[in-house]
Amino acid sequence: MLRYLPIRKIHARQVLDSRGNPTVEVEVTVGEGVIGINGYTARAMVPSGASTGKFEAVELRDQEKDKYLGLGVEKAVQNVNTKIAEAVLGENALNQMYIDQILQYTDGTDNKGNLGANATLGVSMAVARASAMAMRIPLYQYLGGCHASRLPVPMMNILNGGCHADNTVDLQEFMIMPLGTDCFPEALRMSAEIYQHLKCILRQRNMNTGVGDEGGFAPDVKDSRQVLELIMEAIEKSGYQPGKEIGIAIDAAASELYDEERGVYVFPGESQMTGEEVLRDSGEMIHYYQTLAQDFPVVSLEDGLHEDDWEGWKNLTKALGSHLQLVGDDLFVTNIKRLGCGIRLDAANAILIKVNQIGTVTEALDAVEMAHRAGYRSVISHRSGETEDPFIADLAVATGAGQIKTGAPCRSERNAKYNQLLRIHEHLGGLAIYQNPFS
Ligand SMILES: O=C(O)[C@@H](CO)OP(=O)(O)O
Numbered sequence: 222m223l224r225y226l227p228i229r230k231i232h233a234r235q236v237l238d239s240r241g242n243p244t245v246e247v248e249v250t251v252g253e254g255v256i257g258i259n260g261y262t263a264r265a266m267v268p269s270g271a272s273t274g275k276f277e278a279v280e281l282r283d284q285e286k287d288k289y290l291g292l293g294v295e296k297a298v299q300n301v302n303t304k305i306a307e308a309v310l311g312e313n314a315l316n317q318m319y320i321d322q323i324l325q326y327t328d329g330t331d332n333k334g335n336l337g338a339n340a341t342l343g344v345s346m347a348v349a350r351a352s353a354m355a356m357r358i359p360l361y362q363y364l365g366g367c368h369a370s371r372l373p374v375p376m377m378n379i380l381n382g383g384c385h386a387d388n389t390v391d392l393q394e395f396m397i398m399p400l401g402t403d404c405f406p407e408a409l410r411m412s413a414e415i416y417q418h419l420k421c422i423l424r425q426r427n428m429n430t431g432v433g434d435e436g437g438f439a440p441d442v443k444d445s446r447q448v449l450e451l452i453m454e455a456i457e458k459s460g461y462q463p464g465k466e467i468g469i470a471i472d473a474a475a476s477e478l479y480d481e482e483r484g485v486y487v488f489p490g491e492s493q494m495t496g497e498e499v500l501r502d503s504g505e506m507i508h509y510y511q512t513l514a515q516d517f518p519v520v521s522l523e524d525g526l527h528e529d530d531w532e533g534w535k536n537l538t539k540a541l542g543s544h545l546q547l548v549g550d551d552l553f554v555t556n557i558k559r560l561g562c563g564i565r566l567d568a569a570n571a572i573l574i575k576v577n578q579i580g581t582v583t584e585a586l587d588a589v590e591m592a593h594r595a596g597y598r599s600v601i602s603h604r605s606g607e608t609e610d611p612f613i614a615d616l617a618v619a620t621g622a623g624q625i626k627t628g629a630p631c632r633s634e635r636n637a638k639y640n641q642l643l644r645i646h647e648h649l650g651g652l653a654i655y656q657n658p659f660s
């Protein structure tokens with residue numbers, strides 16, 4: 222049996238992400254020189270956010286300026302090639318937890334501020350993938366074990382707003398969730414059909430069919446209500462029943478709307494469309510979501526309030542938590558300390574898992590485990606700046622999270638994940654499970 226799989230080589234380079242910004246790619250070679258096994262080389266690429274939460278682990282960029290300028294990641298690359306290589310060469314790749322602890326220890330901070338979470342994550346993911354290759358099992362089975370068989374329900378972003386698009390839509394993401402099937406490929410087909418119908422509807426109304434960062438359409442729309450009406454129409458035109466077969470999920474990304482000085486949420490798009498400034502306080506935000514959820518089949522709401530508003534989150538959960546999934550993204554940042562706090566306070570009832578928010582694979586797995594133990598759901602998520610690496614598709618099946626958020630079906634960096642899930646579905650054959658997470 223394979224017990225010792227030494228890390229022999231490690232090499233990082235700068236590559237481009239889906240927004241054309243530099244990001245980190247890491248290549249790890251394991252096993253070379255061990256009698257009886259071959260060497261295996263695996264590679265991983267690191268995603269990058271735009272609406273980043275302030276409590277996320279640090280993404281090391283070469284200058285501390287606006288990252289939309291495409292600032293380099295050479296420092297992070299150098300950290301992999303020098304400090305991290307020195308620390309992990311010769312160590313056993315099969316001991317993922319230990320490798321991830323070395324990464325945390327070598328960094329020495331609480332937020333990966335020294336090495337950069339982009340440096341540590343690239344290594345952590347590449348080590349996992351190389352180990353799976355050496356074990357000759359798929360990554361989802363290596364990470365999740367022999368019972369990993371649950372395919373996630375897509376939370377497919379079909380209309381983009383907020384800081385992911387240059388339009389008047391204030392809430393960041395409007396997503397559809399195919400719930401009325403027990404088969405992943407069918408679910409994906411249903412979602413893609415609705416996406417195409419939405420495009421036709423927008424075209425017919427002379428609305429813009431250009432897309433945002435995650436591939437969802439990005440037209441100028443009066444307000445969230447009008448967005449939801451367009452989506453309802455697309456669902457119906459595709460021949461599906463909203464609410465029964467297709468649920469709607471929203472990511473408000475409210476930290477981006479929050480004006481700290483005034484203590485209110487500002488809706489710039491709605492203000493522009495109506496000609497007067499639209500502001501909502503924490504209580505009004507809750508009421509606003511309540512009315513949206515009454516009038517539309519909303520099943521999930523992410524970051525409905527900002528990342529410091531624990532009191533508001535408690536109220537939101539009290540008001541809506543019994544019938545809506547309330548997902549903490551910026552609130553929890555895939556961090557067990559913040560999640561533990563949320564669980565104690567009864568804030569939210571689900572967590573968004575983004576591997577680069579925390580910087581190692583096992584820390585992300587810890588967060589999923591803590592959530593599930595506490596009865597919280599988990600949603601495995603991409604970033605708005607993505608790569609062709611499908612790692613999170615395997616992670617979603619490995620954890621049995623039951624939900625994945627990975628964008629619209631018109632951009633290859635998003636389809637890389639959907640297509641990997643199709644392969645996993647095929648690999649599992651009749652054992653693949655696909656279930657409505659809310660029933
Ligand atoms: O807010 C989010 O959930 C994500 C992904 O959709 O966006 P970003 O990667 O820009 O933080």
Ligand SMILES: [Mg+2]
Pocket residue numbers: 472474523524550551573
């Ligand atoms: Mg979010």
